[in-house]
Amino acid sequence: MTTVFRNFIAGEFVNPAKAAPNLNPSNTNEVVGEYAQGSVEDLKAAVAAAKEAFPAWSRSNPQLRYDVLMKASNEVMARKEELGALLSREEGKTLPEGIGEATRAGQILSFFAGEALRLNGELVNSIRPGVGIEITREAVGVVGMITPWNFPIAIPAWKLAPALAYGNTVVIKPADLVPGSAWALVDILNRAGLPKGVLNIVMGRGSVVGQAMLEHPDVAAISFTGSVATGRKVAAACVASTPMKKVQLEMGGKNPLVVLDDADLATAVECAANGAFFSTGQRCTASSRLIVTEGIHDRFVDALTERMKGLVVDDAMKAGTHIGPVVDESQLGQDEKYIAIGRDEGAKLHWGGERLNRDNPGFYLQPALFTEVTNSMRIAREEIFGPVAAVVRAKNYDEALAIANDTEFGLSAGICTTSLKYASHFKRNSEAGMVMVNLPTAGVDYHVPFGGRKGSSYGPREQGAYAREFYTTVKTAYTLA
Numbered sequence: 001m002t003t004v005f006r007n008f009i010a011g012e013f014v015n016p017a018k019a020a021p022n023l024n025p026s027n028t029n030e031v032v033g034e035y036a037q038g039s040v041e042d043l044k045a046a047v048a049a050a051k052e053a054f055p056a057w058s059r060s061n062p063q064l065r066y067d068v069l070m071k072a073s074n075e076v077m078a079r080k081e082e083l084g085a086l087l088s089r090e091e092g093k094t095l096p097e098g099i100g101e102a103t104r105a106g107q108i109l110s111f112f113a114g115e116a117l118r119l120n121g122e123l124v125n126s127i128r129p130g131v132g133i134e135i136t137r138e139a140v141g142v143v144g145m146i147t148p149w150n151f152p153i154a155i156p157a158w159k160l161a162p163a164l165a166y167g168n169t170v171v172i173k174p175a176d177l178v179p180g181s182a183w184a185l186v187d188i189l190n191r192a193g194l195p196k197g198v199l200n201i202v203m204g205r206g207s208v209v210g211q212a213m214l215e216h217p218d219v220a221a222i223s224f225t226g227s228v229a230t231g232r233k234v235a236a237a238c239v240a241s242t243p244m245k246k247v248q249l250e251m252g253g254k255n256p257l258v259v260l261d262d263a264d265l266a267t268a269v270e271c272a273a274n275g276a277f278f279s280t281g282q283r284c285t286a287s288s289r290l291i292v293t294e295g296i297h298d299r300f301v302d303a304l305t306e307r308m309k310g311l312v313v314d315d316a317m318k319a320g321t322h323i324g325p326v327v328d329e330s331q332l333g334q335d336e337k338y339i340a341i342g343r344d345e346g347a348k349l350h351w352g353g354e355r356l357n358r359d360n361p362g363f364y365l366q367p368a369l370f371t372e373v374t375n376s377m378r379i380a381r382e383e384i385f386g387p388v389a390a391v392v393r394a395k396n397y398d399e400a401l402a403i404a405n406d407t408e409f410g411l412s413a414g415i416c417t418t419s420l421k422y423a424s425h426f427k428r429n430s431e432a433g434m435v436m437v438n439l440p441t442a443g444v445d446y447h448v449p450f451g452g453r454k455g456s457s458y459g460p461r462e463q464g465a466y467a468r469e470f471y472t473t474v475k476t477a478y479t480l481a
């Protein structure tokens with residue numbers, strides 16, 4: 001009989017009523033594992049446990065929180081190849097990408113171990129004689145986390161680490177498609193010494209477990225990463241609940257990479273290939289719009305096409321694979337649907353976009369490049385979330401900047417140029433939360449804020465010291481001495 005990975009609630013593994021297979025998108029004959037499908041009752045039990053654990057954990061010695069997070073970081077680092085392989089098998093990222101993401105999770109845990117010790121406050125003079133003011137930060141309470149499938153270990157890590165460092169207790173519901181990496185991370189953190197009930201995992205459907213989390217009155221805050229459509233529902237439910245919940249949403253993107261005439265061609269091609277197609281284009285920060293000025297347009301398209309021809313699409317675990325499969329049949333269907341939409345809208349499918357067969361049954365798609373795209377076409381406006389990029393021609397820098405900002409999203413934006421003037425102007429005038437110069441739009445550091453503007457994000461930033469804005473609440477205390 002296959003082992004079922006069970007939910008972990010109140011310090012115990014709980015036998016589930018139901019379980020579902022976690023399939024390898026590189027080889028759908030391979031079941032990565034059977035994972036519990038939690039119920040509303042499981043969610044309620046997890047919230048009750050987290051609520052009970054909160055008073056002690058929120059007042060715990062920061063040295064204890066540091067020790068737990070560092071121990072977990074050390075285990076993640078020691079097991080990064082194995083965790084990376086699990087991630088690649090369940091999500092379809094290449095093995096080096098999987099190991100890189102597992103390493104990132106370890107780095108995040110050690111960063112926030114230090115943050116547990118650095119939480120400080122302020123002493124302020126009052127306008128009233130003899131009165132002193134202290135501004136301090138306290139844990140928020142039980143935090144509910146809902147995560148997407150495209151970063152199965154890094155996103156759980158960048159939510160769990162600050163939540164725990166600042167003294168919150170947690171219930172996490174990972175994406176139904178990829179529960180394995182989050183399960184492994186929760187197991188590592190619990191074995192690193194978290195008291196019972198501090199960290200609970202309930203796997204299962206968003207419409208069941210996620211919805212119950214949003215409706216539960218004892219969940220004080222929700223940190224969500226996923227699509228705009230689900231994000232809207234999450235925010236609405238948080239506001240409708242009594243008491244209202246604090247909420248943080250990280251959602252989609254339609255990230256522009258501007259390539260100017262004066263760009264170094266090799267740098268621009270590398271930024272575009274990496275940003276648009278690596279991780280199968282399944283990154284919220286993917287460069288899905290390549291906005292290229294007249295003078296370099298044709299040379300850029302030719303060179304990028306040559307680069308694409310050299311990209312090996314195959315089993316994520318195979319040495320030499322550059323691009324793994326799409327995550328599942330439904331996402332592959334969405335990618336193909338947009339390729340058809342692009343053609344119908346009059347864009348030119350310049351290269352790629354074919355479904356591919358490999359040794360094992362999987363969801364393989366050749367990266368696709370559209371040219372002759374206008375920014376009003378659906379392929380330039382809607383998030384596709386696959387290895388599909390659209391080249392939009394611009395007359396000059398000013399028009400390129402205007403096109404880059406003409407989107408309902410605002411997560412990441414990039415520019416390739418050798419001009420300090422344009423680079424500086426773009427950094428100041430881009431309407432994105434993260435701006436890259438001569439770098440891919442995807443790929444960030446873990447010790448600085450991550451997040452966007454407009455339709456991409458809602459609420460305080462994640463990561464780095466800025467994470468405390470969401471995971472703590474401020475108290476202002478007045479004392480007459």
Ligand code: NAD
Pocket residue numbers: 146147148149150151173174175176204205206207209210211214225226227228229230231233234250251252253283284383385411456
């Ligand atoms: P999704 O919105 O379909 O699902 C995200 C999570 O929400 C899953 O755990 C899902 O089970 C849950 N969910 C679904 N319905 C729910 C409901 N009614 N109530 C509560 N929870 C519910 O997104 P996805 O397909 O897993 O991920 C892809 C999306 O995530 C893309 O749009 C991508 O851009 C975005 N993303 C954003 C960032 C960022 O930081 N901005 C990072 C990664 C991914």
